[in-house]
Amino acid sequence: MLEAYPQNRLARIVLWSFAALVMAFLMLPTLVVVPLSFSASNLLEFPPHAYSLRWYENFFGSATWMAALRTSLILGTLTALIAVPFALLACISMNRLGGKSAASIQGVLLTPSVTPGILLAIGLFFVLAAQRLVGTLFGVLVGHVVLAVPVACIVLLPALARFDWNQVQAARSLGADWARAIGEIIVPQLRLSLLSATLMAFLTSLDESVISIFVASGRNSTMPKLMFISLRDQIDPTIAAISTLWTAIVVVVVVIVALRQKSLPSRKS
Amino acid sequence: MTSLPITIDSVSKAYGSYVALDDVSLDIQAGEFLTLLGPSGSGKTTLLMALAGFVRPDSGKLLLGDRDITRLAPNKRDIGIVFQNYALFPHMNVLANVAYPLALRKTPRAEARQRALATLARVKLDGLAERNIAALSGGQRQRVALARAIVFEPRVMLMDEPLSALDKNLRETMQYEIRRLHDDLGITTIYVTHDQREALIMSDRIAVMNSGRIQQIDTPQRIYDRPSTRFVAEFMGEANIVAPGSVRRIDGAEASGETLMIRAESFHLDAELVGADGVALEGTLRAKAFRGENWLLTLALDGGQEVLVCIPAALAGGCAELAAGQRMTAYAPAAKVHAIPGALA
Numbered sequence: 001m002l003e004a005y006p007q008n009r010l011a012r013i014v015l016w017s018f019a020a021l022v023m024a025f026l027m028l029p030t031l032v033v034v035p036l037s038f039s040a041s042n043l044l045e046f047p048p049h050a051y052s053l054r055w056y057e058n059f060f061g062s063a064t065w066m067a068a069l070r071t072s073l074i075l076g077t078l079t080a081l082i083a084v085p086f087a088l089l090a091c092i093s094m095n096r097l098g099g100k101s102a103a104s105i106q107g108v109l110l111t112p113s114v115t116p117g118i119l120l121a122i123g124l125f126f127v128l129a130a131q132r133l134v135g136t137l138f139g140v141l142v143g144h145v146v147l148a149v150p151v152a153c154i155v156l157l158p159a160l161a162r163f164d165w166n167q168v169q170a171a172r173s174l175g176a177d178w179a180r181a182i183g184e185i186i187v188p189q190l191r192l193s194l195l196s197a198t199l200m201a202f203l204t205s206l207d208e209s210v211i212s213i214f215v216a217s218g219r220n221s222t223m224p225k226l227m228f229i230s231l232r233d234q235i236d237p238t239i240a241a242i243s244t245l246w247t248a249i250v251v252v253v254v255v256i257v258a259l260r261q262k263s264l265p266s267r268k269s
Numbered sequence: 270m271t272s273l274p275i276t277i278d279s280v281s282k283a284y285g286s287y288v289a290l291d292d293v294s295l296d297i298q299a300g301e302f303l304t305l306l307g308p309s310g311s312g313k314t315t316l317l318m319a320l321a322g323f324v325r326p327d328s329g330k331l332l333l334g335d336r337d338i339t340r341l342a343p344n345k346r347d348i349g350i351v352f353q354n355y356a357l358f359p360h361m362n363v364l365a366n367v368a369y370p371l372a373l374r375k376t377p378r379a380e381a382r383q384r385a386l387a388t389l390a391r392v393k394l395d396g397l398a399e400r401n402i403a404a405l406s407g408g409q410r411q412r413v414a415l416a417r418a419i420v421f422e423p424r425v426m427l428m429d430e431p432l433s434a435l436d437k438n439l440r441e442t443m444q445y446e447i448r449r450l451h452d453d454l455g456i457t458t459i460y461v462t463h464d465q466r467e468a469l470i471m472s473d474r475i476a477v478m479n480s481g482r483i484q485q486i487d488t489p490q491r492i493y494d495r496p497s498t499r500f501v502a503e504f505m506g507e508a509n510i511v512a513p514g515s516v517r518r519i520d521g522a523e524a525s526g527e528t529l530m531i532r533a534e535s536f537h538l539d540a541e542l543v544g545a546d547g548v549a550l551e552g553t554l555r556a557k558a559f560r561g562e563n564w565l566l567t568l569a570l571d572g573g574q575e576v577l578v579c580i581p582a583a584l585a586g587g588c589a590e591l592a593a594g595q596r597m598t599a600y601a602p603a604a605k606v607h608a609i610p611g612a613l614a
Contacts, residue, residue: 164354164356166352166353166354166356167356167357167358169321169323169343169350169352169356170350170352170356170357170358170417171358171369172322172323172342172343172344173321173322173343173344173346173348173349173350173418174344174349174369174370174373174417174418174421175344175345175347175370175373175374175421176344176373177342177344180373185358188360189359189360
């Protein structure tokens with residue numbers, strides 16, 4: 001990496017400016033909703049003429065929004081709790097199998113992440129309809145787990161590829177059954193990757209809108225579903241307040257994880 | 270601790286068309302130190318992993334004592350294993366690593382701690398119990414791995430090239446220490462290595478493997494002096510395989526009609542040192558090299574075959590004056606001339 005770093009002063013300024021522009025391009029669309037959410041106006045206007053917290057009050061005071069928030073948090077938590085252990089076991093088996101069989105399992109597991117969401121949602125809708133599960137929280141959960149498993153696998157596979165499998169054999173020879181070898185040898189050493197995978201699975205569920213729109217009923221609407229509906233029906237800065245809160249939650253979680261990774265001593269290979 | 274004999278009965282294992290183990294049978298006595306010696310790919314590690322339970326044989330049986338363990342889960346075999354890369358648990362300190370097998374056996378905490386500390390003292394690691402694995406040297410890691418493998422008093426110990434990552438001096442120290450530990454514990458030990466010196470120094474018996482088969486199994490001295498195949502002869506040290514016609518008896522009696530194996534260091538340049546029933550090889554000196562403790566002479570026999578002659582520096586008064594191209598005769602005592610029928614076929 002460092003060889004590519006320019007020695008020339010002008011080249012360095014150009015490089016930094018370009019990087020700053022890219023960052024701005026990525027961040028600004030997200031950040032523009034922040035001032036909007038503090039507007040006192042009934043309309044989405046930028047820049048706002050006056051500031052207030054009324055849209056935050058509106059959000060926290062609304063039974064509908066609070067129910068959706070609760071649904072989303074429950075779904076996100078359950079999705080992570082189911083998808084990550086499943087992904088860990090799947091990745092261990094792929095790691096051990098190797099060769100063509102592992103590649104085909106990986107192909108199947110990762111398919112949902114490359115299938116257009118709308119197709120997945122339609123397919124899931126018919127499957128759930130046959131089981132009379134459309135409109136249930138369980139139905140949405142199934143959809144979210146299907147989406148979160150590939151995400152967790154993508155985080156865990158490379159971590160397992162670096163893992164020294166002899167340690168598991170050593171634990172086995174010392175008397176550990178599979179469950180204890182996984183729980184006491186693999187899990188503690190992959191804790192950072194597992195934390196990332198859990199976070200990514202949680203965020204996958206939190207972010208997911210298409211399956212929720214198709215499968216969730218009014219009673220258990222998720223936040224993204226309710227945001228879509230409210231954008232369609234009435235546009236007011238409540239949506240900006242929610243987006244700001246949503247972004248803040250994600251940033252806080254990511255920062256916590258990043259700091260935790262930094263505070264742990266880096267391990268030698 | 271009661272150690273157990275091991276019976277390996279016609280075990281075979283193939284990976285696709287590659288045969289890792291080809292009908293291997295071997296009896297290891299209780300308390301014996303047996304080395305599986307061979308080049309990489311000879312099947313020695315596969316055999317060890319089959320005993321450990323990580324490789325399932327395609328056919329054949331493995332017995333520990335009189336119990337069939339061929340299909341027993343690795344965690345139920347009660348076998349201590351030392352891995353080539355030690356496979357210590359980096360998220361546990363030294364004490365926790367050594368106490369882990371005891372924790373798995375539900376040993377009370379205080380007792381487990383005391384036994385782990387005693388075992389650490391036994392491998393000369395007193396005072397390092399609270400260290401992190403990352404803070405240990407290679408030799409210390411090796412000792413932790415040993416302690417962890419013996420702390421639960423297994424009835425068999427398997428070691429997979431445990432010293433290959435250490436430097437030469439440390440390796441020699443550890444060879445004696447592992448052997449002493451084996452003698453103290455009286456535990457049946459199967460040791461895998463590709464280093465023939467290590468095998469000779471440490472073992473009660475050596476099983477030389479090649480291409481998934483056991484070539485020969487015997488005591489170190491017999492394996493070295495009386496190899497049964499050309500492969501074993503050459504793997505164990507500098508071996509000359511000589512056609513019968515190139516050799517004459519010093520006393521003029523008729524020489525053996527067999528193909529002969531004579532080790533380079535069995536030769537003398539002085540017929541007096543050999544005895545009348547010894548053999549003589551005549552030829553032209555092709556090259557000579559001083560190797561510190563000895564001289565290595567390359568002798569071209571009249572039939573064209575080259576023979577390596579190794580003369581200890583202490584006995585090699587005249588070697589420095591020898592010149593390439595000069596005629597000379599090397600002598601070997603009868604006891605060091607070993608027939609390997611068919612070795613030149």
